[in-house]
Amino acid sequence: MSPVAFSHLLVRPCFRFGEAHNGYKLRLAHxxxxxxxxxxxxxAGLALPDKPEASHTRWCxxxxxxxxxxxxxxxxxxxxxxxxxxxxxxxxxECCDRQLSWRNARFLSCSCGGSLVTITSTPLSAELIALxxxxxxxxxxWWAHLIVEHRWRVARLLGALHTFGLNNKPLKKASANAIRHxxxxxxxGTAIMLGGEIAFHDLLRRIRREPSSATSAQLMRDAFPAxxxxxxxxxxxxxxxxxxxxxxxxxQEQSNNAEAISWKASRxxxxxxxxxxxxxxxxxxxxxxxxxxxxxxxxxxxxxGRTMLAVAPSVIEAIQSKSAGMLPHAAASRIYGLSIARxxxxxxxxxxxxxxxxxxxESIADLLRGAVQTPAKRPSGTDLIPLxxxxxxxxxxxxxxxxxxxxLSGIISSAGIPNHAREILVCRLDTKAVLAECSAPINELIxxxxxxxxxxxxxxxxxxxxxxxxxxxxxxxxxxxxxxYITEFEIARxxxxxxxxxxxxxxxxxxxxxxxxxxxxxxxxxxSGPSIDGGRQYFVRKNGLPISH
Numbered sequence: 001m002s003p004v005a006f007s008h009l010l011v012r013p014c015f016r017f018g019e020a021h022n023g024y025k026l027r028l029a030h031x032x033x034x035x036x037x038x039x040x041x042x043x044a045g046l047a048l049p050d051k052p053e054a055s056h057t058r059w060c061x062x063x064x065x066x067x068x069x070x071x072x073x074x075x076x077x078x079x080x081x082x083x084x085x086x087x088x089x090x091x092x093x094e095c096c097d098r099q100l101s102w103r104n105a106r107f108l109s110c111s112c113g114g115s116l117v118t119i120t121s122t123p124l125s126a127e128l129i130a131l132x133x134x135x136x137x138x139x140x141x142w143w144a145h146l147i148v149e150h151r152w153r154v155a156r157l158l159g160a161l162h163t164f165g166l167n168n169k170p171l172k173k174a175s176a177n178a179i180r181h182x183x184x185x186x187x188x189g190t191a192i193m194l195g196g197e198i199a200f201h202d203l204l205r206r207i208r209r210e211p212s213s214a215t216s217a218q219l220m221r222d223a224f225p226a227x228x229x230x231x232x233x234x235x236x237x238x239x240x241x242x243x244x245x246x247x248x249x250x251x252q253e254q255s256n257n258a259e260a261i262s263w264k265a266s267r268x269x270x271x272x273x274x275x276x277x278x279x280x281x282x283x284x285x286x287x288x289x290x291x292x293x294x295x296x297x298x299x300x301x302x303x304x305g306r307t308m309l310a311v312a313p314s315v316i317e318a319i320q321s322k323s324a325g326m327l328p329h330a331a332a333s334r335i336y337g338l339s340i341a342r343x344x345x346x347x348x349x350x351x352x353x354x355x356x357x358x359x360x361x362e363s364i365a366d367l368l369r370g371a372v373q374t375p376a377k378r379p380s381g382t383d384l385i386p387l388x389x390x391x392x393x394x395x396x397x398x399x400x401x402x403x404x405x406x407x408l409s410g411i412i413s414s415a416g417i418p419n420h421a422r423e424i425l426v427c428r429l430d431t432k433a434v435l436a437e438c439s440a441p442i443n444e445l446i447x448x449x450x451x452x453x454x455x456x457x458x459x460x461x462x463x464x465x466x467x468x469x470x471x472x473x474x475x476x477x478x479x480x481x482x483x484x485y486i487t488e489f490e491i492a493r494x495x496x497x498x499x500x501x502x503x504x505x506x507x508x509x510x511x512x513x514x515x516x517x518x519x520x521x522x523x524x525x526x527x528s529g530p531s532i533d534g535g536r537q538y539f540v541r542k543n544g545l546p547i548s549h
Contacts, residue, residue: 020073037106142242152186154235158203163188368418406431407426464534
């Protein structure tokens, strides 16, 4: 096939604005009746811009069906849509079912003879139209200021992640030229972009890799391999900031769950060293402090066998806030007038909160308020003495549980202002009567039937409380018999903290039939009962009981 000189052509149309290089060759060959545009290769005198174009081509059937059809250069761009007709471009001939290339393309037909004009075009979805041409409703969305090409890149990346996940090179799979494949990816990615942060979080939950059974925390690279690299390489800077911000909020949500994700740059989780710096303790004590506050942090095991913690900053902030109300034992003893040994005993009983180093000052204040039945000024009376003096001179340390149990239940009368132990006046005669019954050693072992008789409970009820862990027992052997026993200290602790709901309701003038409704309205903590754990009798915690007058 000999090349044709441009000057020998009978029809020499002008190059149109926005027309593709090869598109002009198709129009020129069609105007001169040439069977193939290949006749114009190396055409002498044909001055066209030297711009490389893709081997495959795409077109809009509606544009080619116009009065002056033109193959536009923008059809070869990264966004395969027609903004004029708001439809997808076409790249496949319906007759031969193959992708059209410049070699087998004619001006209005394929080399097989199939028409390129009569092919049915696919209109854009409403979501994609909103993404490409945002209305006033979407003008304030984060992607509205991006150019169309950048929006397309974001939608393509999100669609590829949703369709292929993070395995097997999703972007390489998404790079297929076939528009029918691209329509699915872009449609999915557009829905995620319009759905915002919630839809993106759903995507992350979909593509996240499951952690191994030996760990409850993951590194970012293990949960989402190469995700950050794909975001930084594929997206423009402004889109990166938004997407990475959504990644951080997702990690913050997961940091409170059992399966946290550690990404050091995001500061979403803290290591043991970082927790130690915030709590002003040694790193070795971090796990101990967390356990004392009822926190089991997510952890992972490194290849070297080291256990690395992943603690949410909110957990450390809660511990710091709670620690602000904690006092050393010596300071609490000086402020409230209770000896250090007495504070330690009260902590073991569960009447106040604390550990071997510090005590919660609010729990001490609650205890003193509960010890006063009639708040008033210092009353007169020869049998009333300050609480601190009474504890120092008349109440032995092993009888602390029995004394405070009687004081909190009103058996021992008291009055005063609950600011300090010296301002609370307690009846000496009542105290002597209570202590006279405390002849048993504090560590004496009692069988469960004997304890049930002491507590005036049915044996079945006490056995249920033991099984639920509300009453602690000791399994030991006395003589030739092995059984479970309860100590005097445990009985005192139980009676100080828990009592039957019927007794609490009766003390407040409430009938047994209305006791449960009354407890619910007073927001009492019901620790056992038919509707709680299948027990035969309801029990409530004394801390939340209203003071009866």
